[in-house]
């Protein structure tokens with residue numbers, strides 16, 4: 001069977017989510033990602049980013065619409081069968097297991113035999129430069145080391161899609177910048193598709209191929225970082241991108257969180 005070359009790898013097709021059967025926290029979301037893309041969901045707290053990630057991972061179910069992975073609906077596929085790696089802010093490492101055991105666990109769950117597990121664990125630890133730490137327990141690691149192990153654990157079964165939810169939120173600024181570089185490098189060298197959630201615009205703008213700016217369950221703009229800087233589609237995006245905005249203009253008025261900006265071209269945007 002021939003496959004259309006432009007078929008999206010990840011697709012949200014008119015997805016809605018309500019937790020209480022009333023309020024939509026994700027409203028009619030359409031999003032298509034090609035294979036290999038690094039897409040960041042950026043937006044304030046409560047704007048629906050994590051909910052989107054949880055639906056993609058399979059821990060939440062869409063109230064309406066379809067989520068497709070590589071052309072197939074995954075609505076009815078349980079999380080562990082989706083072939084998706086995940087990294088979260090709180091590492092979620094098992095404290096009673098060594099680093100190597102933490103990494104081997106998802107492979108064991110998949111029924112992989114011991115020698116193959118060991119080879120994959122070794123390779124994943126090398127990827128994040130943690131080969132020497134295999135026998136340690138999480139409590140014996142620094143925050144940055146734990147986050148590297150969490151990253152290795154997400155990569156250990158060679159997923160094609162990796163989801164990251166504020167993975168660097170607990171790290172200090174310097175380490176965060178270093179890890180951004182490492183994550184980007186891993187993305188490029190492994191050719192994986194990444195959906196990355198953050199409220200940190202610097203992180204979003206430095207790492208991503210495209211950024212989806214969320215507010216109130218809606219993607220306000222989906223564009224490469226440069227375009228967000230240069231052509232924010234509305235006042236929310238312009239305001240959120242804020243001080244990093246390279247638009248040359250002056251703020252004419254501010255009402256609540258809405259600003260009206262006059263660009264050098266004379267155009268007014270709000």
Ligand code: ADP
Pocket residue numbers: 019025043044045046047048049050051052
């Ligand atoms: P973000 O990741 O952008 O901070 P979330 O997706 O976590 O946003 O949350 C979107 C909205 O859904 C918020 O109003 C939040 O309170 C609500 N919400 C998130 N998870 C749950 C849940 N498990 N039960 C009920 N409401 C939830």
